[in-house]
Each structure stands twice: as C-alpha cells, then as structure tokens.
Amino acid sequence: MSTLPFRTLMVQGTTSDAGKSTVVAALCRLLAQRGVSVAPFKPQNMALNSAVTRDGGEIGRAQALQAIAAGIEPHTDMNPVLLKPSSDTGAQVIIHGRVRAEMNARDYHQYKTVAMGAVLESHARLLAQYEAVVVEGAGSPAEVNLRDRDIANMGFAESVDCPVVLVADIDRGGVFAHIVGTLACLSESERNRIVGFVINRFRGDIALLEPGLSWLEAQTGKPVLGVLPYLHGLYLDAEDAVQPAQSGAGAFRIVVPSLPRMSNHTDFDALRAHPDVDLRFVRAGEAIPAADLVILPGSKNTRGDLAWLQARDWAPYLARHLRYGGKVIGICGGFQMLGRKVDDPHGVEGAPGSSAGLGLLDIETILAVDKRLALLKERALFQGDEEIELRGYEIHMGVSAGPACALPAFLIGGRGEGARSGDGQVLGTYLHGVFDHPSACAALLRWAGLRSERAVDTAALREASLERVAAATEATFERLMEVLGAQARVQ
Structure with a gap:
C-alpha cells in the first residue's frame, strides 16, 4: 500500500x-x-x-x-x-x-x-x-x-x-x-x-x-x-471474558472451578477444542459434576480464591475425586492452593496473612513482592522419562518449596519444574499454556487417563x-x- x-x-x-x-x-x-x-x-x-x-x-x-x-x-x-x-x-x-x-x-x-x-x-x-x-x-x-x-x-x-x-x-x-x-x-x-x-x-x-x-x-x-x-x-485468545461453562462433547470429563479472580483461562482453550474432551467451568452455586480430571486454574488472588473453594465444598469433593482414582492438576495459583500453606507476609494480594491450603501436595508457598516473568520453548522430560515439546510461560509472585518438589512435573534442562504427589494422582506446575503444544497436551491427558491418538494444533487453529x-x-x-x-x- x-x-x-x-x-x-x-x-x-x-x-x-x-x-x-x-x-x-x-x-x-x-x-x-x-x-x-x-x-x-x-x-x-x-x-x-x-x-x-x-x-x-x-x-x-x-x-x-x-x-x-x-x-x-x-x-x-x-x-x-x-x-x-x-x-x-x-x-x-x-x-x-x-x-x-x-x-x-x-x-x-x-x-x-x-x-x-x-x-x-x-x-x-x-x-x-x-x-x-x-x-x-x-x-x-x-x-x-x-x-x-x-x-x-x-x-x-x-x-x-x-x-x-x-x-x-x-x-x-x-x-x-x-x-x-x-x-x-x-x-x-x-x-x-x-x-x-x-x-x-x-x-x-x-x-x-x-x-x-x-x-x-x-x-x-x-x-x-x-x-x-x-x-x-x-x-482466538480471549482478552478477559470467561468462555461458556461447558464446551466439547468428548467422553473425557474435565472440571475447572470458575474462580472469582481466575487468571489466564486461555490455558484451557486447547482442551476446549479437543474432540475427546468435555470441559466444564463450574461457577458459584452450581453442582460440581463427576470428572476424570480436575484442574485448578491460575488466580490473581490465591488466598481469596482458595477461601472461595473451601467455602463451596471443593475440598471434600477433591478428596472424594481422588479416592475414586481421579487426577488433579494445579496451574500457577492453583498449584499454590494444592499445598499445605500459602503465606503472604508482605500483603502482595491483599491483607498480610497465611492460609491453610488443600494439603494435596507437600509444599508451602510464600508470596513474594517480585514477579517472575519467563517464556519457555524447549524440549523437556515429563515425569522424568517421557520427552515432550513444552511451550509455556510463567507469571507469578510466589515461591513454592517442599518434599513434593523432589518429584517434579517436568525436567527442563536438568532443572525440575512443578511437583507431583507420591501416589501419582496430583500434579502442579507454574507453567501457563502447558496444554498448547500437542505433545505436552497428549502426555498430560494420558497421565490423567485419556488414551487418544487425536491432537489439537492450537497455532494452526489460531x-x-x-x-x-x-x-x-x-x-x-x-x-x-x-x-x-x-x-x-x-x-
């Protein structure tokens, strides 16, 4: 022109x-x-x-x-x-x-x-x-x-x-x-x-x-x-509006609590587009359906959204879900919620204080004043042995540590990222966008129980x-x- x-x-x-x-x-x-x-x-x-x-x-x-x-x-x-x-x-x-x-x-x-x-x-x-x-x-x-x-x-x-x-x-x-x-x-x-x-x-x-x-x-x-x-x-990546409560007609059921301060719900776009997945966001007041996999999303107010979960009986629901063999993933703030405790001594997300976590991973989190921002695009080992292509990014203000970190979700250049429970049913990661690459998405869904040869290429769809x-x-x-x-x- x-x-x-x-x-x-x-x-x-x-x-x-x-x-x-x-x-x-x-x-x-x-x-x-x-x-x-x-x-x-x-x-x-x-x-x-x-x-x-x-x-x-x-x-x-x-x-x-x-x-x-x-x-x-x-x-x-x-x-x-x-x-x-x-x-x-x-x-x-x-x-x-x-x-x-x-x-x-x-x-x-x-x-x-x-x-x-x-x-x-x-x-x-x-x-x-x-x-x-x-x-x-x-x-x-x-x-x-x-x-x-x-x-x-x-x-x-x-x-x-x-x-x-x-x-x-x-x-x-x-x-x-x-x-x-x-x-x-x-x-x-x-x-x-x-x-x-x-x-x-x-x-x-x-x-x-x-x-x-x-x-x-x-x-x-x-x-x-x-x-x-x-x-x-x-x-197309949504700016802020949460997508419809239910999407997909697949047989593999994934449930995500629609937290009041949920962040980066674009993490779930690849799952919404997967032909074998039925993904549901569960809002306040709705009955929590049975699921194969529950994913706790990111949060801009981890302690506040954790209190929201606990007030709406998500803790007993998750205990029952795991007792019957279900799997749980926590992403960023959701990862922090899975631990034993979330401390906010500096009032990063509100009034200073400490909150008991869901206790599903043996970690504790301290919210820090400095925010970590990082892009990731490289090969990694999932659960220590399966090689995958990993695409993701970190946006968080917390540091998590504890025995569960000795079983990382991913090994990236020899460095552990995230954590797993000893029984192999709970996994946490700080990586947003972790489902966006087909190989990483397939590996995580296989871990959760889905056996499927079909994949979603999010870049091509976009x-x-x-x-x-x-x-x-x-x-x-x-x-x-x-x-x-x-x-x-x-x-």
Whole structure:
C-alpha cells in the first residue's frame, strides 16, 4: 500500500466485548498482507489474561494475538498500562510490562496523568518503528464518569489526534441506540473524529437491516463502514471474558472451578477444542459434576480464591475425586492452593496473612513482592522419562518449596519444574499454556487417563481463525480506506 491515509487509527466500542480486539486483529492482518509494517496498541487494558513478551514484560493477551496477526513479536510497548484486578476495588498496576504498584480505583484515577506519559512514550516508539499503529480502546468512550484524565479512549485519541472507528455488537440488541447514545455522550471534537461505524456479529438477512443502516447514516451523518457476520467456531485468545461453562462433547470429563479472580483461562482453550474432551467451568452455586480430571486454574488472588473453594465444598469433593482414582492438576495459583500453606507476609494480594491450603501436595508457598516473568520453548522430560515439546510461560509472585518438589512435573534442562504427589494422582506446575503444544497436551491427558491418538494444533487453529476474520473484514477495510483517503484529500 503505497500511501496510507493514516499513521494511527483507533477502534473503539459502544460496549465492552463489542468486538474491538477482533477488529483490530483483522485490520493488522489485512495491512500486513498489503505489505504495511503495522503494530497493535492498547493504551490501557484491564484483564486477567496476560502474555509474556520477548523483552521480558507482561501485556494483555489480546495485544499478543494482534501482534501475531501483524506478523511481529509482541512487545511491552503494545500495551503500556495493564491493570490486573485483585479485588472489586483494587488492581495491580503494570507499566511497560513491570509491576508498578497495587492501587485502589481512587488512587489509580489520580495516577492516570503519570500513566498517560507512559502511554504516549510507547505510542511514539511504535510510530518510529512501524508505518501504522492500530489502537484498541477499552470498554466504551461513553462512560462520562471516567472522561476526566481518560487515557483509554477519546482522551488518547484527542492527545494524538487520530481517527476513530466505532464498533457495535448487534447480537446484544439495541445496536442503533448504542451508537446514537454513544455519540450523544461525546464532545463535539470527539464526535468529529469518528469516521464511521462497524456493526459486528450480524446473523440473518442483510436486506432486513438495510433500512436501519440508512436511518443511522441519516441520523448521524456518518457512514456504516461494514457489517461483519457472526463467525462461529473461532479460536482466538480471549482478552478477559470467561468462555461458556461447558464446551466439547468428548467422553473425557474435565472440571475447572470458575474462580472469582481466575487468571489466564486461555490455558484451557486447547482442551476446549479437543474432540475427546468435555470441559466444564463450574461457577458459584452450581453442582460440581463427576470428572476424570480436575484442574485448578491460575488466580490473581490465591488466598481469596482458595477461601472461595473451601467455602463451596471443593475440598471434600477433591478428596472424594481422588479416592475414586481421579487426577488433579494445579496451574500457577492453583498449584499454590494444592499445598499445605500459602503465606503472604508482605500483603502482595491483599491483607498480610497465611492460609491453610488443600494439603494435596507437600509444599508451602510464600508470596513474594517480585514477579517472575519467563517464556519457555524447549524440549523437556515429563515425569522424568517421557520427552515432550513444552511451550509455556510463567507469571507469578510466589515461591513454592517442599518434599513434593523432589518429584517434579517436568525436567527442563536438568532443572525440575512443578511437583507431583507420591501416589501419582496430583500434579502442579507454574507453567501457563502447558496444554498448547500437542505433545505436552497428549502426555498430560494420558497421565490423567485419556488414551487418544487425536491432537489439537492450537497455532494452526489460531492462524486459520485470523484468516477467517480478516477475510470477513476485507470489504469493511476497503471502505474504511476510501473514507480516510477522502478525508485526507479534503484536509
């Protein structure tokens, strides 16, 4: 593409989960296909699904996916401010990939002026390196209570003077009210920078929608750039929303407690896609079904989520599950919960204190102030003798030790990682993404009791899904380029 009608383009949404992340990924892929060097960017992200970057930091998982769509390595500049909620009113604040502080909502609001400096630094560095930057907003720009010191939506767009595309989800209902209502909440200068609308997740007869599209364009004076179809069966890393409670129709039953502060639930995407697996997230108030394998997921508040489990009878359920021969895996925070004790002397995740664990692994954990971030991509030995390809990453603030660590889950370059129980029924690891490589996934499922020759290639599924969303967005992209080009000629 010889002349690009923008350097920075922002995609905002009328609501959370309107499809901003997917539209940004599609635009990055389409630009990359046309030979444009492009980078994704999200000024501020609030998510418990994060990814580790090659430069040793932590960003929202959606930006890592968008980097893959653009054909580049994820970098901390792509998401300079990441908020990881640890309670209803507080969050860990991560700046340029590193933990800066734990703040409540009021303190963070005051801190936004500092955070904006980090945002603009990262944006400038990306502009110096790439021809184009495609930006994802957060939530909705119509949150009038958050407009003061906004760095996530129009506050950023106004600061860098970039055009904005507004995405709305028609599957929710009320799409025209969402769009018109959002415009009504904006200032004149903010409304003026919206170049058009994208209506997402449409299913049905487009002819029935066209009168509404004509009304919307007449009402707002802005074009509908495109209507994107509802694409079923996409395999794309979710930014934060937990997937449906049940997925898959296989005979091998896996149960995962849906913890209040569950982190990196993308760990289970490969299992959800496995044809022989029936994976269920169990929420508060739901009966816990029988299972072949129970997996305790990661957590942003290990002691709080441990108390949640214990208050909902998961401890006796797990004891009964193991008594009848079931298997248990704990990942990161879930690994810590399996031990005898979790200590938080520094108040890393809340008030300082100590909690008794589930006692299924002979380890104890001390939560540390420093966070460990590491990428892993190498061959390893599973349970000491089976060679596998291991892909994963570590994001945790604890150190676990005890006799169970003498029986590691994996040997990586001669170093033990994780732990196993002496009876071989319980396994813990700090590695997120441990199911993503087919050989590691197959080995863990065999250990848990599944004998299957079928495997899931998550990288191939992700790539195929990115191609699908790019193809579905192509006409919208072309219309967007026309509109931006016409505006540039007028100016």
